[in-house]
Structure formats: C-alpha cells, structure tokens
Amino acid sequence: MAALEEASAWARESVLVSARHRPLSRRIVEWLFSRWFMHDRFQLATDEDWGRRANFRVAVAHHERPEAWKLLEEWTRQAAPAGMDLDVFRELPLDALARLLREAPEHHQSAARLLMLPLPELIAHFGQSQLLRRIERVARDESVAQKVSYSIKPGPRAICRALDLLVEWPEARPALRALLCDFSLAEGVRCELLDRLFVQDRAMVLRWALVAVRYPDNALLVRFVLECAAKQPEPGDRPLFLAALRGEDDEARATALEGLFALGESGAGWCDRLISLVHSSHERVRLCAAACLVREGMREWLPLLREKVLEVPESAMRLVAIHWLGRVDAEGSRPVLRQLLAEAPTGARGYYHPGADEAAWALSRLGTTEDLSVLLAATLRGTCSPRTDRELEYHLARQEGRPTPEVPPPLSQQSSRRLLGL
Numbered sequence: 244m245a246a247l248e249e250a251s252a253w254a255r256e257s258v259l260v261s262a263r264h265r266p267l268s269r270r271i272v273e274w275l276f277s278r279w280f281m282h283d284r285f286q287l288a289t290d291e292d293w294g295r296r297a298n299f300r301v302a303v304a305h306h307e308r309p310e311a312w313k314l315l316e317e318w319t320r321q322a323a324p325a326g327m328d329l330d331v332f333r334e335l336p337l338d339a340l341a342r343l344l345r346e347a348p349e350h351h352q353s354a355a356r357l358l359m360l361p362l363p364e365l366i367a368h369f370g371q372s373q374l375l376r377r378i379e380r381v382a383r384d385e386s387v388a389q390k391v392s393y394s395i396k397p398g399p400r401a402i403c404r405a406l407d408l409l410v411e412w413p414e415a416r417p418a419l420r421a422l423l424c425d426f427s428l429a430e431g432v433r434c435e436l437l438d439r440l441f442v443q444d445r446a447m448v449l450r451w452a453l454v455a456v457r458y459p460d461n462a463l464l465v466r467f468v469l470e471c472a473a474k475q476p477e478p479g480d481r482p483l484f485l486a487a488l489r490g491e492d493d494e495a496r497a498t499a500l501e502g503l504f505a506l507g508e509s510g511a512g513w514c515d516r517l518i519s520l521v522h523s524s525h526e527r528v529r530l531c532a533a534a535c536l537v538r539e540g541m542r543e544w545l546p547l548l549r550e551k552v553l554e555v556p557e558s559a560m561r562l563v564a565i566h567w568l569g570r571v572d573a574e575g576s577r578p579v580l581r582q583l584l585a586e587a588p589t590g591a592r593g594y595y596h597p598g599a600d601e602a603a604w605a606l607s608r609l610g611t612t613e614d615l616s617v618l619l620a621a622t623l624r625g626t627c628s629p630r631t632d633r634e635l636e637y638h639l640a641r642q643e644g645r646p647t648p649e650v651p652p653p654l655s656q657q658s659s660r661r662l663l664g665l
Contacts, residue, residue, distance in 0.1 A: 244274060252283040256297045263304045263334070276301075280310055295322075299331040306339060319347045329353055330400070337361045358404040362412060371414060379418050381405035382436075386429040406432075410439040423451055426460055434467055441471045449483050456486050456495075466495050473502035474651065481506060488516065493525035500531035504538070504570075514539055521547075526560050534567035545572055552579060552598075565598040566652060569605025577614075580605050584621040599627045600653040607634035607650070610641050 247255055258267075259275045279301055287294035299318065302311040329350065332340050341360050344350050354360050355368045358378070365374055381399045388398040399405075409419045422428055423436060441448045452468040455461040469487055472480040480502055487499035500520070503513075513535075520532035521544060530551065533544040548571075551564035565583065568576050580602040587596035603621060606614040615638055622631050633650045640647035 244271060252286045255283055256287060256301055260300045260304045276305060296331055303332060303335050306335060315343055316346050319343055329357060329359060358401045375415060375418055378405045378408050382422060382432055386432045389429040389431045406435050406439055409436060410443050430463055433464055437464060437468060452483050453486060456490060462492055469495055469498040473498050476502040476505045493528050497527040497531045500535060504535050527563055530560060530563050530567060534571050537571045562598050565601040569601055573605040573609055577609060581617050584617055584626060587626040596626055600630060603627050603631050603634050604652050607638040
C-alpha cells in the first residue's frame with residue numbers, strides 16, 4: 244500500500260482493474276477503490292480521451308459496487324451524444340450491459356451490430372433468420388482476415404461473440420455444422436469453433452472428427468481435437484484415438500497413444516501394435532510407444548527414454564522423453580529428474596528451462612522430504628515456471644493428508660492452438 248501510495252494514478256488504475264482476475268488482498272482492493280472513487284478518477288479525467296477510458300475500465304471491473312454502477316449510468320448518458328467506444332464494456336456481463344444501454348438507447352444499434360447483447364434481445368432486434376446471417380457473415384469476414392497477407396484486413400470486432408452464439412444457440416447448429424465442414428473457411432476459425440464446441444458438446448466434436456479424419460485437408464483440425472481429448476480423456480474418446488492410430492498422420496498417432504495410455508488401454512493386440520509403432524521413423528511416435536510398452540512391463544524399452552533425456556536441452560523430443568519418464572519410471576529415474584532440476588539454468592524474462600516443469604511434476608508425486616527440498620531450491624532459483632507453486636501445494640497436501648486436485652502434466656497443458664499458429 245505504501246508503494247501504491249507513491250505510484251501514479253495510472254498505475255493504481257491498472258492494479259485496480261487487474262484485481263478482477265488476480266488475487267489481491269481485499270483490504271488493498273478496498274483501499275484502491277476508495278482512493279480511485281475519491282481522488283484518482285478526477286485526476287485521470289484530466290486526460291479527456293485515455294483518462295475517460297481508464298475510469299470506464301475501473302467502473303466496469305467493479306460494476307457490482309453501487310458507486311461504480313451509478314457512475315457507469317451517468318457517464319453512459321453523458322457520452323451518448325458525443326459518441327462512445329463500446330469496447331470499454333466488453334468485460335461487462337451481457338445482461339448488465341443491456342440494462343446499462345437502456346439509459347442510452349442511441350447505442351443499442353451499435354451494441355446489436357457488435358452482438359454485445361443477450362441472445363433474446365439480439366433476436367428481437369434482428370429477427371432469427373437475419374441474426375443467423377449476421378453471425379455467419381462475421382465468421383466469414385474473420386476467415387478472410389486470417390487468410391490475407393500482412394494483416395491487410397482487420398478481423399471483425401464481433402468475432403468472439405459470433406462464435407459463442409454459433410455454439411450456444413440451438414437454432415444456429417445447422418450453420419455451425421456447415422461452417423465446420425466448409426474447406427474454404429480458414430482453419431483458425433474452424434479451430435476456434437471446435438474449441439468452444441468441445442466444452443459445450445464434446446460428443447458432437449468427436450462425431451465430427453471421426454468423419455473428418457477421412458479427409459486429408461482436415462488433418463490439422465483432427466490433431467487439434469485429438470489434443471483436446473488427450474488432455475483429459477474419457478472412455479467415449481477411445482474410437483477417435485483408435486481411428487487416429489490406424490491412420491497415416493504420425494502426429495495424430497502420437498497424440499492418440501497419449502490418450503489411450505491415460506485411458507489404461509491394454510491387451511495382447513495393444514502390445515502388438517505398440518511393438519510395430521516403437522520402430523516408427525517418427526521420433527515422437529517411438530517415444531510414446533516405448534512409454535506405453537514400459538507400463539505394460541516391457542522395461543527393455545526404458546533406455547530409449549533415458550537416452551533421449553540425456554541429449555542436448557534444446558531438443559524438442561527431449562521434453563517429450565522427460566514427460567514420459569516422469570509418468571512411467573519416476574521412482575527409478577529420480578536421480579535423473581533431480582539432476583535435471585539441479586543443473587537447469589535460472590529462468591529470465593519469462594523463459595524457463597525446457598523439461599524443468601516436467602521434472603518438477605514427477606518429483607512432486609514421489610512425495611519425499613528430499614524431493615520437496617529439490618522443488619523448493621528450483622523454485623527459489625527461478626528454474627521452473629510459476630505453475631510449480633501448484634506442484635508444491637499438491638506435494639504438501641499429500642504429506643499432510645489433505646485432499647487436493649490433481650495437477651495435469653505440463654505437456655498436457657500446452658495449448659493446441661500452436662498447431663495452427665494461433
């Protein structure tokens with residue numbers, strides 16, 4: 244608080260806005276809001292353009308407070324004749340925004356055009372058929388923007404809301420299915436649709452992928468669905484994993500192996516398939532197959548993983564090998580994992596040593612006091628990313644017998660959007 248007292252009003256505004264998404268002491272948040280309400284907002288208002296936006300951001304972030312809501316109503320009425328950028332309201336819940344814009348009906352048209360109103364109000368404004376056309380037009384405009392070179396054409400501002408509506412609105416499902424099957428639509432747009440739909444209707448995405456896997460042009464999108472499923476696989480995902488395993492896409496095969504491993508696939512046929520895959524020319528497939536064989540008791544394939552771990556740190560497959568070693572042989576490879584953390588250089592400017600997080604995840608599950616010491620030392624040196632705080636919490640909770648949620652392996656948390664460069 245002493246440091247914030249000495250900071251500028253702009254700095255305090257930034258911290259106050261971020262308090263909505265970052266854990267801050269309630270006492271500090273209350274003090275910051277009171278300071279802004281009594282003093283800082285007047286100082287910010289001296290900058291007519293940026294200062295007004297800054298004040299709007301604070302009021303939107305804390306709109307549940309009566310004082311902030313009254314200011315929003317007042318400022319919206321005042322700004323209506325002079326024009327107002329509705330982007331400052333994007334963090335506001337749609338029902339709250341609709342209630343606020345009733346005080347400034349001049350902006351209702353703009354909010355509807357940006358799809359920034361609740362679905363019933365959008366239907367009342369456009370009509371169902373016109374709204375569907377509007378949503379589809381926004382999706383296709385975004386597709387054009389993604390395809391043209393050098394970002395010549397900016398994407399439509401309403402794209403996120405349009406994609407949400409395609410997934411959430413039952414009447415939009417026919418249009419959604421048509422867009423997913425349209426090869427002329429940019430892969431990035433189809434990927435975003437699949438990402439949202441996977442949360443809303445996982446079964447539909449799996450059905451789509453089982454058909455899409457037959458068409459080579461869908462390869463990247465099928466990989467995306469496979470990665471989404473492999474992060475937290477369910478029994479219903481098994482047919483898709485098996486279909487990918489029968490296919491010719493090696494990246495899809497490797498991801499399918501991860502998913503089947505997590506589902507506990509076993510049996511003689513499974514082992515026979517793994518024996519053939521462990522001789523694949525694709526390195527990631529080999530490593531995944533070797534890890535699956537080790538879990539099946541064929542420990543003669545363990546050196547394949549350990550040798551890769553000892554390679555140069557910049558090797559991408561080294562990270563995959565560390566990931567699997569921590570899952571199938573953490574106990575036996577404890578010295579190697581500890582050495583990885585001990586020798587990893589200190590991170591700087593958001594960069595963390597490849598493999599350090601994977602080693603920390605494995606050690607946090609072994610649970611000895613010595614493992615905890617290694618984790619603490621690596622954390623203090625900045626070797627691991629901030630996610631290691633969760634590993635320490637998990638480790639301590641296990642020691643104390645407290646229930647705590649499992650922390651997924653780091654490799655399974657990597658965003659699948661990297662496949663499409665998003």
